[in-house]
Amino acid sequence: GAVVSQHPSWVICKSGTSVKIECRSLDFQATTMFWYRQFPKQSLMLMATSNEGSKATYEQGVEKDKFLINHASLTLSTLTVTSAHPEDSSFYICSARPGTDHTEAFFGQGTRLTVV
Amino acid sequence: GENVEQHPSTLSVQEGDSAVIKCTYSDSASNYFPWYKQELGKRPQLIIDIRSNVGEKKDQRIAVTLNKTAKHFSLHITETQPEDSAVYFCAASRNSGYSTLTFGKGTMLLVSP
Numbered sequence: 489g490a491v492v493s494q495h496p497s498w499v500i501c502k503s504g505t506s507v508k509i510e511c512r513s514l515d516f517q518a519t520t521m522f523w524y525r526q527f528p529k530q531s532l533m534l535m536a537t538s539n540e541g542s543k544a545t546y547e548q549g550v551e552k553d554k555f556l557i558n559h560a561s562l563t564l565s566t567l568t569v570t571s572a573h574p575e576d577s578s579f580y581i582c583s584a585r586p587g588t589d590h591t592e593a594f595f596g597q598g599t600r601l602t603v604v
Numbered sequence: 605g606e607n608v609e610q611h612p613s614t615l616s617v618q619e620g621d622s623a624v625i626k627c628t629y630s631d632s633a634s635n636y637f638p639w640y641k642q643e644l645g646k647r648p649q650l651i652i653d654i655r656s657n658v659g660e661k662k663d664q665r666i667a668v669t670l671n672k673t674a675k676h677f678s679l680h681i682t683e684t685q686p687e688d689s690a691v692y693f694c695a696a697s698r699n700s701g702y703s704t705l706t707f708g709k710g711t712m713l714l715v716s717p
């Protein structure tokens with residue numbers, strides 16, 4: 489199957505700093521990528537849809553200025569958590585679908601962010 | 605937008621028993637329904653999916669049924685094994701690879717030896 493790679497897999501940062509998470513589609517082009525956040529023992533909550541060459545579409549309640557998304561190429565989307573605080577600690581995971589018709593969504597490995 | 609409800613939230617079975625997880629969706633335009641398995645700390649992996657033009661699909665011990673009229677679909681696992689223990693998510697989306705998947709809240713399945 490297709491491969492989506494996410495980096496880093498885990499990161500610890502101090503409050504007030506920014507963290508960048510990368511999501512790459514390794515063997516296909518992804519015009520659209522999706523960013524999710526997952527709290528322990530909870531479901532995948534869509535944060536935003538990343539669109540190559542245009543602005544991301546954010547879900548209601550997600551702060552655009554806090555979670556900056558850039559999709560500069562057909563194989564790379566980045567999520568930057570700005571001025572991170574402990575409540576931003578979570579598991580962030582990206583996803584992409586290779587085709588246009590009901591194709592499987594492939595997920596990155598996820599990034600465990602801990603803000604101290 | 606789409607809303608997906610999933611039940612039960614936890615399910616404990618004995619090895620060899622069957623397990624059934626049920627989901628309902630709200631958007632009648634949704635026509636793609638995948639099921640994902642997520643082990644602790646790992647990424648979700650697709651285990652089976654179904655499109656709205658069929659009512660049932662089977663892959664070895666796993667089967668999925670879809671009732672479009674009632675807007676619900678179910679995952680059936682037969683002859684469960686301890687390695688089936690994980691969190692299972694159902695999802696729904698419309699006809700497009702660029703459409704978002706809306707996930708259910710997940711079911712934690714525990715299979716006891």
